[in-house]
Amino acid sequence: MDEIVKQIYQGIIDGQQDVVAAGVEAALQAGVPARTILAEGMLAAMAEVGRLFEEGECYVPEMLISARAMKTGLAKLQPSLIQTDVKAAGTVAIGTVKGDLHDMGKNLVGMMLEGAGFKVKDLGVDVAPETFVSAADEVDVIGLSALLTTTMGSMKTTLEALDAAGKRSKVKVIVGGAPVTEEFARQIGADGYAADASKAVALTKSMISSMD
Numbered sequence: 001m002d003e004i005v006k007q008i009y010q011g012i013i014d015g016q017q018d019v020v021a022a023g024v025e026a027a028l029q030a031g032v033p034a035r036t037i038l039a040e041g042m043l044a045a046m047a048e049v050g051r052l053f054e055e056g057e058c059y060v061p062e063m064l065i066s067a068r069a070m071k072t073g074l075a076k077l078q079p080s081l082i083q084t085d086v087k088a089a090g091t092v093a094i095g096t097v098k099g100d101l102h103d104m105g106k107n108l109v110g111m112m113l114e115g116a117g118f119k120v121k122d123l124g125v126d127v128a129p130e131t132f133v134s135a136a137d138e139v140d141v142i143g144l145s146a147l148l149t150t151t152m153g154s155m156k157t158t159l160e161a162l163d164a165a166g167k168r169s170k171v172k173v174i175v176g177g178a179p180v181t182e183e184f185a186r187q188i189g190a191d192g193y194a195a196d197a198s199k200a201v202a203l204t205k206s207m208i209s210s211m212d
């Protein structure tokens with residue numbers, strides 16, 4: 001791994017916002033591709049933080065501090081990360097489902113969608129099914145994010161609420177988040193699943209073109 005990328009990786013694990021911000025700037029200046037910084041420096045570090053938490057080697061406060069450092073880095077990386085070439089048409093509402101406060105994956109997906117030309121409405125975290133239902137009138141695609149196995153059920157509840165309100169056929173619903181799988185997406189009747197932000201962009205494009 002590149003020395004600067006290593007610095008970013010370690011900075012996120014240690015929760016050092018300054019180190020991460022300076023590292024991202026230095027890496028970009030040195031010509032390291034934004035996607036490499038994201039994948040090898042930032043996402044790999046968050047995965048390691050998750051592993052440390054699981055093993056009882058770090059706790060919620062450390063996880064939060066690492067998340068803050070990652071957010072600082074992401075803000076620096078954002079302009080280089082988003083592709084501004086081809087503009088896609090379409091609107092997407094994205095939110096983290098009820099009971100779940102994790103927002104970095106959702107933010108990253110929203111950021112990449114915006115970069116690809118979509119109009120994105122960010123509904124935030126801990127979003128009630130009714131809020132997604134209200135958004136269904138204004139958008140083409142709804143994106144649901146969940147990071148906890150316990151909140152994956154909220155995705156199903158949200159789809160049921162859309163159905164009950166008679167709005168299920170008006171929008172395409174895509175789902176994602178670390179514990180979510182293609183299989184789960186199919187089980188709950190979502191229209192699509194993507195494992196990461198780039199795939200989410202491709203998926204959204206295909207959802208919109210299937211609506212024409």
Ligand code: B12
Pocket residue numbers: 043046047049050051053054060061063064067099100101102103104105106108109142143144145146147148149150174175176177178179193194195196197198200
């Ligand atoms: C940072 C973090 C936190 C931070 C969140 C800060 C924030 N602002 O988001 C804080 C400290 C608040 C937190 C709290 C908790 N957390 Co936490 N957290 C994490 C951690 C380390 C990283 C998550 C992250 O941001 N990853 C980086 C992002 C970019 O990746 P991502 O979210 O997966 O998103 C990508 C894809 O999944 C996809 N995607 C995501 N959303 C969507 C949506 C759509 C539509 C699509 C198409 C794609 C897509 O694209 C994204 C970009 O590529 C994970 C570990 C892990 N391996 O995931 C644990 C983890 C998710 N947390 C966990 C737990 C247990 C908790 C707590 C319950 C801890 C506690 N005891 O309080 C609480 C729950 C609070 C709540 N109600 O939500 C567990 C969940 C276990 C489980 N099986 O359910 C994990 C897996 C850690 C572990 N290994 O045990 N957490």
